[in-house]
Amino acid sequence: xxxxxxxxxxxxxAALSDPKRRALLARLAAQDGLTVGELAGPLPxxxxxxxxxxxxxxxxxxxxxEKQGRRVLCHLRPAPLRAVxxxxxxxxxxxxxxxxxxxxxxxAKP
Amino acid sequence: xxxxxxxxxxxxxAALSDPKRRALLARLAAQDGLTVGELAGPLPxxxxxxxxxxxxxxxxxxxxxEKQGRRVLCHLRPAPLRAVxxxxxxxxxxxxxxxxxxxxxxxAKP
Numbered sequence: 001x002x003x004x005x006x007x008x009x010x011x012x013x014a015a016l017s018d019p020k021r022r023a024l025l026a027r028l029a030a031q032d033g034l035t036v037g038e039l040a041g042p043l044p045x046x047x048x049x050x051x052x053x054x055x056x057x058x059x060x061x062x063x064x065x066e067k068q069g070r071r072v073l074c075h076l077r078p079a080p081l082r083a084v085x086x087x088x089x090x091x092x093x094x095x096x097x098x099x100x101x102x103x104x105x106x107x108a109k110p
Numbered sequence: 111x112x113x114x115x116x117x118x119x120x121x122x123x124a125a126l127s128d129p130k131r132r133a134l135l136a137r138l139a140a141q142d143g144l145t146v147g148e149l150a151g152p153l154p155x156x157x158x159x160x161x162x163x164x165x166x167x168x169x170x171x172x173x174x175x176e177k178q179g180r181r182v183l184c185h186l187r188p189a190p191l192r193a194v195x196x197x198x199x200x201x202x203x204x205x206x207x208x209x210x211x212x213x214x215x216x217x218a219k220p
Contacts, residue, residue, distance in 0.1 A: 007129050017123035022197075029201055081201050084194065087132075091139055091191050 008061070009087060012080040015060035020045055021053045025062060028076040035071050118171070119197060122190040125170035130155055131163045135172060138186040145181050 015021055024039055040050040054074065057063040061080045066073045125131055134149055150160040164184065167173040171190045176183045 009132070010127050010129060013123045013127035017120050017127060019117050019120060022119070026200070076201075078201060081198060085198055085202075088191060088195055088198070090136070091186075091188060092195075 008080065009083060011060040012062065012084060015056050015062055015080075016084075018053065018056075020049075021057055024050070024053055024057065025076055028063065028074055032075055033066075033073040035073060039074060118190065119193060121170040122172065122194060125166050125172055125190075126194075128163065128166075130159075131167055134160070134163055134167065135186055138173065138184055142185055143176075143183040145183060149184060 016025075020043065023043060027039060027042075028034060036047065036050055036054065039054075040047045043050065045053075054063055054065065058065060061077055064075045064077050066075065126135075130153065133153060137149060137152075138144060146157065146160055146164065149164075150157045153160065155163075164173055164175065168175060171187055174185045174187050176185065
């Protein structure tokens with residue numbers, strides 16, 4: 001059940017555990033191709049901090065950076081989010097069945 | 111955009127970033143109410159390590175422990191997984207639109 005190799009989900013979940021990194025993803029989802037400066041602008045964190053967060057997001061495959069002349073444009077990459085969605089799918093049956101059991105219980109005890 | 115209070119998703123994603131903790135969740139999804147000993151059994155980790163992982167999972171609301179006499183039964187709690195699913199929903203539009211754009215591109219260049 002446990003794979004000795006590193007599972008990409010380890011890095012994806014770790015990257016998503018920081019609210020500032022989730023905020024960066026949300027901004028890139030709303031507006032693709034922002035520069036690091038544009039990303040840092042409205043957030044109460046420094047440019048170097050944003051760069052470090054982008055390093056983590058890029059390491060997890062959630063963000064890519066593209067050089068255009070002197071500007072670096074950031075893009076959200078959805079594949080790791082699909083991996084999370086796929087991982088969750090196994091549990092959906094579980095919680096749906098849980099709700100079904102609850103409904104049956106409520107019907108049995110009106 | 112960034113909430114100064116701790117967002118429950120921070121702890122949920124951090125808890126899910128460890129493959130052993132995900133393995134524990136998978137076992138509890140397959141069989142509810144296992145004891146700590148039963149959970150530790152097939153995994154290549156010690157009982158104290160399993161207990162520490164369960165502490166993290168319980169802290170994130172993913173697992174609850176119930177005392178029954180001298181046994182402690184573990185249960186998977188799906189609410190945090192639903193929170194992850196809800197968080198992901200905002201991005202589904204993004205990646206679906208991405209696929210639509212790709213499809214349009216492929217149609218334009220047969």
